[in-house]
Amino acid sequence: MGFYAITGLINAIASALFGFFVILKNRKAVLNKTFAIFCFSVAVWSGGYFFWQIAENSQDALFIFRALMIGAIFIPACYFHFVVSLVDLSKEKRKAIIFGYALSFIFFLLNFTPLFIEGMESKLSFPFWPRPGVAFHPFLAMFFGFTIYSWYLMLKIRRQSDETKRKQIEYVFWGTLIGFIGGSTNYFLWYNIPIPPIGNFLVVLYPVALGYAVLKHRLFDLKVIATELLTFAILMATLIDLLMAETWQQRLIKGGFFIFITIFGIFLIKSVLKEVSQREQL
Numbered sequence: 001m002g003f004y005a006i007t008g009l010i011n012a013i014a015s016a017l018f019g020f021f022v023i024l025k026n027r028k029a030v031l032n033k034t035f036a037i038f039c040f041s042v043a044v045w046s047g048g049y050f051f052w053q054i055a056e057n058s059q060d061a062l063f064i065f066r067a068l069m070i071g072a073i074f075i076p077a078c079y080f081h082f083v084v085s086l087v088d089l090s091k092e093k094r095k096a097i098i099f100g101y102a103l104s105f106i107f108f109l110l111n112f113t114p115l116f117i118e119g120m121e122s123k124l125s126f127p128f129w130p131r132p133g134v135a136f137h138p139f140l141a142m143f144f145g146f147t148i149y150s151w152y153l154m155l156k157i158r159r160q161s162d163e164t165k166r167k168q169i170e171y172v173f174w175g176t177l178i179g180f181i182g183g184s185t186n187y188f189l190w191y192n193i194p195i196p197p198i199g200n201f202l203v204v205l206y207p208v209a210l211g212y213a214v215l216k217h218r219l220f221d222l223k224v225i226a227t228e229l230l231t232f233a234i235l236m237a238t239l240i241d242l243l244m245a246e247t248w249q250q251r252l253i254k255g256g257f258f259i260f261i262t263i264f265g266i267f268l269i270k271s272v273l274k275e276v277s278q279r280e281q282l
Contacts, residue, residue, distance in 0.1 A: 007200040008049030013239065014204045016043040030090065034082040041078045044071025046203065052128070058120045061128035065120070069111050073139065076146035077104045079176065083150040086172060087157040103142050110135040123189050124196055132190050140187065147180055179203045234261055 019039025022032050048068020055061035077100035084093045110116045115135040123129040151173060158169045182202025188195035238261050242254040 002053060004197065004200060005050050005053035007203075008046045008053060010239070011200070011203045012043045012046035012050060015039045015046060019043065031082070031085045034078065034085045038075070038078040038082045041071045041074045042203070044068065045075065046071075049200075055128060058128055062117065062120050062130075065128075065130055066111055066117060069117070070108060072143075073107045073111060074101075074104045076143045077101050080146045080150045083153060083172075086169065087153055089153065089157070093153075100142075100146055107135065107139045107142070110139075123192075124194060126189070126196075129189055136190070144184075151177065175205060178205050234265065 016039065019036040022039070023036035045068050048064055048071065052061055052064045052068060055064055077097075080093075080100050081090075081097050084090050084097065090097070107116070110133075113133070113135075115133040116139070117136065118131040118133045120128040121131055154169050154173045158166050158173075161169065179202060182199030182205070185195065185199035186197040189197070238254070238258045242251065242258050
């Protein structure tokens with residue numbers, strides 16, 4: 001299993017778990033819901049990235065790539081929606097939110113045609129890399145347009161915020177900035193620029209940065225996030241150890257240990273949630 005497949009799998013698990021933890025705490029809060037949707041979009045892209053990297057023929061690779069692009073297409077609109085919720089501009093930017101999702105839906109439909117992806121070809125060490133269609137170029141403009149505008153709004157509102165909100169915005173800004181820069185290295189090869197997507201591993205830093213914001217500055221008000229982050233860190237360590245196994249016997253033993261850690265972590269988080277709930281009632 002190659003480096004890019006492993007980073008895609010790790011990014012997918014990290015994004016999905018963090019989105020799940022956030023929405024589990026408060027399903028009604030707009031901030032929690034928008035962030036969870038953003039996380040799940042990244043998880044779809046990253047999970048598909050893993051399967052794309054292990055595809056064995058061009059036809060399968062194209063099918064999987066169209067699937068992973070569903071997540072990528074909705075990332076900018078979901079990210080923008082989360083950011084305007086964070087900086088309390090949801091009402092003022094309502095039309096922009098609708099416009100972002102409408103554009104995403106149009107590109108979602110085009111994604112299944114040669115207008116978006118013409119086909120697959122070999123580039124650098126990748127046997128199956130996509131060739132962009134004419135519709136891919138406006139999508140890329142939308143991707144960076146909404147992302148950069150989101151960064152601008154955070155920097156603007158940061159100056160007017162109190163210390164707690166300022167710190168929340170700073171960690172969200174820097175965490176997602178690094179993650180987006182890392183993920184954006186995928187676009188060089190689309191335009192025959194011989195730079196591999198080496199920054200993919202940076203995508204996982206955005207949940208780490210947001211986790212620190214949660215711990216230090218109560219973003220999302222998750223009082224059990226320390227337990228969740230600890231469980232996640234252990235899961236990542238055991239997963240990487242499992243992926244590095246060389247024999248079936250090692251994979252069987254390490255796979256069983258990974259399942260045990262997963263089940264134990266779920267029960268641990270549930271017990272902490274129950275304890276916190278009881279304390280709040282008292």
